[in-house]
Amino acid sequence: MSLIAVRTKNLTKRFKRSVAVDGISFDVNEGEVFGFLGPNGAGKTTTINMLSTLIAPSLGSAEIMGYDIIKKRNEVRRSIGVVFQDPALDGRLTGRENLEFHAHMYGMPARERTSRIAEVLALVELEDKASARVETYSGGMKRRLEIARGLMHRPKVLFLDEPTIGLDAQTRRHIWTYVKKLNDETGITMLLTTHYMEEADALSHRILIIDSGRIVALDTPAALKDVLGGDVIELGTAGDTAAFVDAMRSAGWVKNVAAGADHVRLTLEKAETHVAPVVQAAVDHGVSLSTVSIRKPSLDDVFIHFTGKTIREGGDGPAEAKAARRGQGRRG
């Protein structure tokens, strides 16, 4: 039996006009990478803010390493490292100075301070840049510095709030590598929020899908995909698909049918053996097909299955606006 690193019970946060987190309960095991997946505004950051003692819950409770987040705030703070969604670095200070600040705040003794700073700088490959002011860093470098800082004081639980938002694909892969390596080598528990499917899939042992402040699913990535019961055939369509969709629903070998304005998505086993009858049926029902694709189910499909909508990727959610602002880095 593994130990519980994070436990929440009916955790709730109400703001004036909205309920950001609506009574969520879950456990994160020690050593686990726990993915928190949901669209922008689903309540991910609010949950992290409550768990890291920055805001108080309206209702419910949570424990980190057995410490209550309201009654034992200092013990909780000592047990966690946080990499916030928006950078929380001082741009006027150098990378090393930011880490020194952190070391002092966490009461690290002088000897350990120097060696540990060198260690975490090496881990994120920022030794060369340690003496440059952070305002001159790129977005990816800032992120890496923050990860280094979050690890400085050897926390038991590391929160990563949208660790790769606003970063290019290459830098994102880089960060993933660090995260995996960290968990493999140190066994640190991580709670990672993201609205990127492939990120949750690639990194998490278990994924919690959250939407409008509520938990809609919680399981391993594989088990979540199994729920869909097979492969996916996606058809790009034009014209009225209603009759075709009915025909597919009554076909015994199709498990699930989801229809959109310009596409139909079928879930079934051994999809490759059913492409011909599907296409034939489409033709028979007067649906013209623009594309046909077969794929293994992705978390996207899982998300649609549980929430009935696609996750809002990109676009102009609040997080994206913040990421844009960060890019300008007025004061760093």
Added chain:
Amino acid sequence: MRILVVVYILWLRDMKRFMRSPSRVVGSVTLPLLTLVALGAGFGRIPIPGMNSPNYLSFLVPGMVGMTILFGGVFSGMSVLWDRQYGFLKEIMVAPVPRVAIVIGRIASGSTTGVIQATVIALIATFLGFALPSLAGFMLAVVFMVLISVIFTGIGLVFASRMKDEQGFGLIMNFLILPFLFLSGAFAPVNNLPAWIRAFSYADPLTYGIEGLRAALLGTSAVPLALSFTVCAACATVLVLLGAWFFETSEAV
């Protein structure tokens, strides 16, 4: 011990930031300096009844020293808002440190910059004909500089802990700061004011701060030195505690 380390590192960070933004160093002394030159040069030789000092310039210097520190204290509050906006406040607030240490750290750096700026003002004033006091008098003046700094940095922090937008903070601070300043007797002797206004003046901690500075720098003041010191020290203590309480209960995001 633990608190001292935290206070030190917060202080050090603010000092580095201060030293690395020359515009802040220059900007913070410009207004008091211009006021000193404009009023001091204009009225410098005219004796004003009830001001207990050889000339208006000497009377004005402690007032401008107090004004510099007043503005500096408010600025410390503003820097909390910047930290909030640029995210660094979260790094501070998520750390396992007593909130009182965070408040004292801010006040320590606010006081240091305040005393530096105020000393610059006093030194520049000597070129206009201001006579510097003895070393003992100057040290006593530094004590009052620190106390005024603690009080107004504290007030700035209390508001900053609850406010999120800079414009709003600036507006409220202006609304507060100017009465503090004009009632304090920085520009004209409090005793010349009508009695009903004077009542407000004696409720203004800056009055005691500036009178304390006058006692230290000029050797003469309208309020006894011991009273000035007691009121300032009491206000400073209250504001440190109040600031700590506001930070303890504030939300960092």
